[in-house]
Amino acid sequence: MAQETLYANGALYTVDAANPVAEAMLVRGDRIVAVGPWSSVRPQASADAEIIDLQGRFAMPAFIDSHVHFAWGSKYLDEVQLREAKTFGDVLARLKAYAQAHPGRTWIVGSEFSYGYPDLPEGGFHKSLLDQVVADRPVFFRSGMAHAAWVNSKAMELAGITRDTPDPQGGQIVRDESGEPTGWLKEKAWSQFETLAPQLSKSDLRAALLRAIKEANRLGLSRVQSAGMDDEAAPLLAEIFANDELSLRFTLSSIVNPDSNPEEVIARVSGWRNDLDADFLDGRVIKFFLDGVLESHTGFMPQGYADKPDETGTCLWKASAYNAAVSRAQQEGFQVWTHAIGTGAIEMALDAYGADGERSRQCRPRVEHCEIPTARDIERFAQIGAIASFQPAMIYPRDQWLGMEGLWEVRVGSESLPRAFPVRSILEAEGAVAFGTDWPIVDLNPLVGIRNAVLRQSRDHQPETGWVPEQRVTVAEALHAYTLGAAFAGHRENDEGSLAAGKLADFIVLSDDPLKVEPDKLADIRVLKTIVGGKSVWEEPTA
């Protein structure tokens, strides 16, 4: 008989509408056997069940992140982590600490720094500032949203960039008045550094994945749905699973580009996915990209941009080819995710999904990001059975990308603002909503996104009344989108997302009750314990 654990004296928030709160839960092996009052759960346990007293603590289903880039995020954790830096001085301090801690690294790579540090020196991001900290090894830093890079003199030397190097197509080598490159490189001018900097070896990537899995467990995650770029990580995750070391469930997607043959991708993924244990590794997803992002005028906006009326952005697919590929993937039983940020891209995705009728409803196709749908399209999510996948930390991203938080509004214009990241409108139209992060682009901590979905306001209380406050959601709605909503968005709601008999025992114990704390403090709540499949995978060390 499998090990039994009886959790007693808890404040269990189940996210199960039939049984919203409970005090006790019985777990046998990796599944929940019973949830309810002590008097009804206790008799179902065997005499030798281990009893864990939750001491009145708040417990709930573990979080499911419906949009990450896990291999990329694992590498981010292995590099100089710059998103967390709030000042320019902190950026340099992080570089110094990393260089000292990693004497063997031939290149020092970091990403996700901001543009708007209050203490940014005059002259901006100059190679000499990096040279003062590290001169003997190349340093390569990518900016937040990856539009620019900042490198030191050694990196420029290894790339062979001099004052005589012309700007590449689609990029700019920024120069000072004398024509000397400054170390600041825009768009296509820095892509060569990605190939120059050495890639992680297989064993280093495996170690990075394991570290990232632990980090996800620490933040209360039991599953991540990874939105592509995991090709090199997938076999390693399968190996980690085979070694019984996998403590995070994965949904992996495979990308179909306009120039790839959908049949080939479908055939390749179909073969591979059959070998997976769906509880831990699931791969029934085809991902498409229809456009770029609004901040760089690449989101598809057929009506033009507010600050550039003639610019309509990028649409990567012809509608006929995209519709056919979506339909083929759904015929094969795949779930389709489409990166669609601009109005035109969202409309195109919903048109393709809608054209596939009942099959679409079964497959639950998703619109990833969904930043500015039309009023008509807000209604269409429920009508078609499509899911809106939001990354709430991006809604007003001042805490994530200091100085870039106002850019969205400049691009899209104030007229469309009421439909900006319209989480509330889609819920009110009875559409399904799932939350995630797009990690490592923003913080992986689900409570950071939950706070921002509820307040739409930065930690320093900007804007004062919240950004498009009519689209705020309640804490309960945000918790749902990060648990059962995300499980539904991954066809996993029968096994995950709520605390109910028969489901996997994936749950967390929190330091505070999110429904009772001041909303501003939501992101300060700590995960004390994470249980995945009945096993403890994170426990906060006692002081």
Ligand SMILES: [Zn+2]
């Ligand atoms: Zn993404």
